[in-house]
Amino acid sequence: MASMKTLKLSLLSVIISTALAGCTLDGDDGEQGAAGIQGEQGVQGEQGTAGSNGKDLPRELSLEVVGRFATGIYGKSATEIVQFHQASKAIFAVNAADNQIEVISLASLPTTQVASPVSDESLSSTSFTFSSSVEIDDGTGSTITVALGAANSIAIYQNTLAIAVEAQVKQDNGAVLFYRLNELGEASFIKAVGAGALPDMVTFTPDGLKVLVANEGEPNSDYSNDPEGSISVITITDDIPADVAQTINLTTDMVFSDDTLDAEDYDSDEKRMAILAAQGVKFAGPAGNTVAKDLEPEYIAVSDDSNMAYVALQENNALGLINLDDMTIEVKALGYKDWGKYQLDFSNKDEVPSFQNVEGLFGMYQPDTIVSYTWNGATFIVSANEGDARDYDGYSEEVRVKDIIDVDELNQTLSTNLQSQYDASGGKDFLGRLKVTTALGDADTDGEFEQLYAYGARSFSIWDQNANLVFDSGDDFGKISAAVLGNNFNAAHTENKGDNRSDDKGGEPEAVDVGEINGRTYAFVAQERSGDLFVYDITNPFNSVFVSHYNNRDFDVDYELDDDLDNPCDEAEGMDCTNIAMAGDLGPESIKFISAESSPNGNALILIGNEVSGSVTVYQVTEQ
Numbered sequence: 001m002a003s004m005k006t007l008k009l010s011l012l013s014v015i016i017s018t019a020l021a022g023c024t025l026d027g028d029d030g031e032q033g034a035a036g037i038q039g040e041q042g043v044q045g046e047q048g049t050a051g052s053n054g055k056d057l058p059r060e061l062s063l064e065v066v067g068r069f070a071t072g073i074y075g076k077s078a079t080e081i082v083q084f085h086q087a088s089k090a091i092f093a094v095n096a097a098d099n100q101i102e103v104i105s106l107a108s109l110p111t112t113q114v115a116s117p118v119s120d121e122s123l124s125s126t127s128f129t130f131s132s133s134v135e136i137d138d139g140t141g142s143t144i145t146v147a148l149g150a151a152n153s154i155a156i157y158q159n160t161l162a163i164a165v166e167a168q169v170k171q172d173n174g175a176v177l178f179y180r181l182n183e184l185g186e187a188s189f190i191k192a193v194g195a196g197a198l199p200d201m202v203t204f205t206p207d208g209l210k211v212l213v214a215n216e217g218e219p220n221s222d223y224s225n226d227p228e229g230s231i232s233v234i235t236i237t238d239d240i241p242a243d244v245a246q247t248i249n250l251t252t253d254m255v256f257s258d259d260t261l262d263a264e265d266y267d268s269d270e271k272r273m274a275i276l277a278a279q280g281v282k283f284a285g286p287a288g289n290t291v292a293k294d295l296e297p298e299y300i301a302v303s304d305d306s307n308m309a310y311v312a313l314q315e316n317n318a319l320g321l322i323n324l325d326d327m328t329i330e331v332k333a334l335g336y337k338d339w340g341k342y343q344l345d346f347s348n349k350d351e352v353p354s355f356q357n358v359e360g361l362f363g364m365y366q367p368d369t370i371v372s373y374t375w376n377g378a379t380f381i382v383s384a385n386e387g388d389a390r391d392y393d394g395y396s397e398e399v400r401v402k403d404i405i406d407v408d409e410l411n412q413t414l415s416t417n418l419q420s421q422y423d424a425s426g427g428k429d430f431l432g433r434l435k436v437t438t439a440l441g442d443a444d445t446d447g448e449f450e451q452l453y454a455y456g457a458r459s460f461s462i463w464d465q466n467a468n469l470v471f472d473s474g475d476d477f478g479k480i481s482a483a484v485l486g487n488n489f490n491a492a493h494t495e496n497k498g499d500n501r502s503d504d505k506g507g508e509p510e511a512v513d514v515g516e517i518n519g520r521t522y523a524f525v526a527q528e529r530s531g532d533l534f535v536y537d538i539t540n541p542f543n544s545v546f547v548s549h550y551n552n553r554d555f556d557v558d559y560e561l562d563d564d565l566d567n568p569c570d571e572a573e574g575m576d577c578t579n580i581a582m583a584g585d586l587g588p589e590s591i592k593f594i595s596a597e598s599s600p601n602g603n604a605l606i607l608i609g610n611e612v613s614g615s616v617t618v619y620q621v622t623e624q
Contacts, residue, residue: 075568387456587612
């Protein structure tokens with residue numbers, strides 16, 4: 001049976017596996033250097049040998065499912081974001097399907113694995129809802145009513161809960177709702193504070209004195225309404241949030257550290273966009289696009305001292321460095337992964353794992369979740385490099401490689417080098433299947449694509465506090481998943497059909513968290529589509545190494561979901577959800593690490609919210 005595949009590696013196999021993982025990076029030809037200093041090209045260099053030098057071997061970890069909660073709601077984001085409230089020993093999870101918060105008790109969590117990890121429903125919840133509208137201070141002392149839509153994110157600091165909620169009209173300004181939690185996990189409303197358009201992620205600073213909100217500002221389908229992205233900062237005083245948030249504006253609060261630039265060099269939006277684009281920030285939008293409209297804050301991590309924050313600008317392949325003292329942001333391009341030096345599976349047509357490298361093909365890192373940790377007193381940012389395209393009715397950058405040269409599509413050409421690799425791969429059903437952007441690749445706009453840029457890096461990365469690359473897992477994820485799952489690798493979360501995401505973004509690394517177990521720091525990374533969970537020892541960010549793999553899914557179960565959130569189990573469209581409850585965890589969207597000191601059962605835990613299966617899974621993590 002293909003359920004619950006656990007890879008518990010011996011120390012010898014860990015050492016061997018480190019040949020897959022990149023730590024020391026080739027610094028030749030202006031590419032990524034050994035210390036992670038970004039060269040002119042901004043392209044990750046050749047992956048070197050990573051892992052232990054024999055002096056400090058990584059430890060084996062055992063991952064066991066010790067509890068699972070299931071809503072019974074599939075394909076509707078019923079358990080998307082998870083957090084933990086220590087006083088009540090409860091998980092709080094966003095249920096976007098019912099627009100409520102699930103409170104899942106872990107008070108009686110066992111220390112042994114459940115009998116059936118993929119179908120266990122041993123945990124239960126209570127829930128609470130919030131009002132469909134709230135009154136907020138508009139900044140002038142007057143109050144206005146905000147009609148609320150879906151909850152997107154939650155954060156907990158001690159006994160304060162913050163919920164980021166978008167407006168009923170997604171492009172309008174949303175709000176953050178604050179609650180006080182008691183020892184039973186019961187919530188009492190404090191107040192609502194206005195935020196920007198589409199508040200997509202909320203977090204407290206480690207000192208609890210600020211709440212930061214990533215306002216993504218996505219456009220509507222026809223691009224007739226494209227609000228600006230922004231960061232909201234809400235001050236907390238004596239556990240009470242301020243009435244009005246401060247806003248970090250992605251135009252007026254943007255700074256540049258380049259000493260060669262004078263203020264007049266970036267005193268207009270056109271100049272700012274030109275400077276950022278030259279540095280490698282990707283802009284993709286219709287006429288009338290601006291820097292603040294194009295930059296879409298996705299996720300925020302904060303330094304341990306609460307002085308700096310880092311925001312993932314996913315679609316732009318960039319990271320924003322936020323100074324919380326002077327409330328400014330600097331945008332740094334993340335560069336590109338060179339798929340000529342790594343291997344990927346780029347076609348879903350052969351339905352088997354098949355890895356090749358492609359010279360002239362690059363991956364945009366485009367992280368979704370980011371978290372931070374400290375090593376030797378310095379801050380490092382860990383990113384799950386999912387990738388994302390702008391694909392709307394009013395504007396789309398996304399095409400398959402075959403569409404570039406199709407006379408009925410773009411009717412353009414590939415360089416001689418790319419065309420020869422395209423032909424050698426098998427053409428339209430192979431390299432031709434891969435989705436790429438039209439916003440990059442034809443630098444001189446002569447109709448010939450000299451390079452191709454795919455979405456995401458199919459990896460996780462570690463960056464220093466200046467957004468220089470320190471480590472990337474290379475092509476580990478695809479190869480490890482294929483070795484363990486065989487033809488089921490790169491499956492979608494909507495059906496058990498292997499290889500059907502290879503042409504897109506692979507397994508799509510979505511969620512990441514870090515935590516310390518017995519003095520060593522680990523990264524836990526989950527892939528949204530295939531459901532893989534990878535564990536790496538990142539104690540030394542320059543010497544990170546793969547440790548373990550787990551997938552809590554049964555690939556033998558037949559089911560099929562529609563991507564339509566309104567009716568994902570629509571039988572009229574041929575969908576079949578009859579057996580989906582036995583399929584396991586689908587679509588991991590968030591991970592939360594709980595230290596052994598804070599854990600209800602005395603062992604370190606990771607909590608995973610699976611938005612497609614509507615389940616929350618609790619893993620116990622112990623050293624073997």
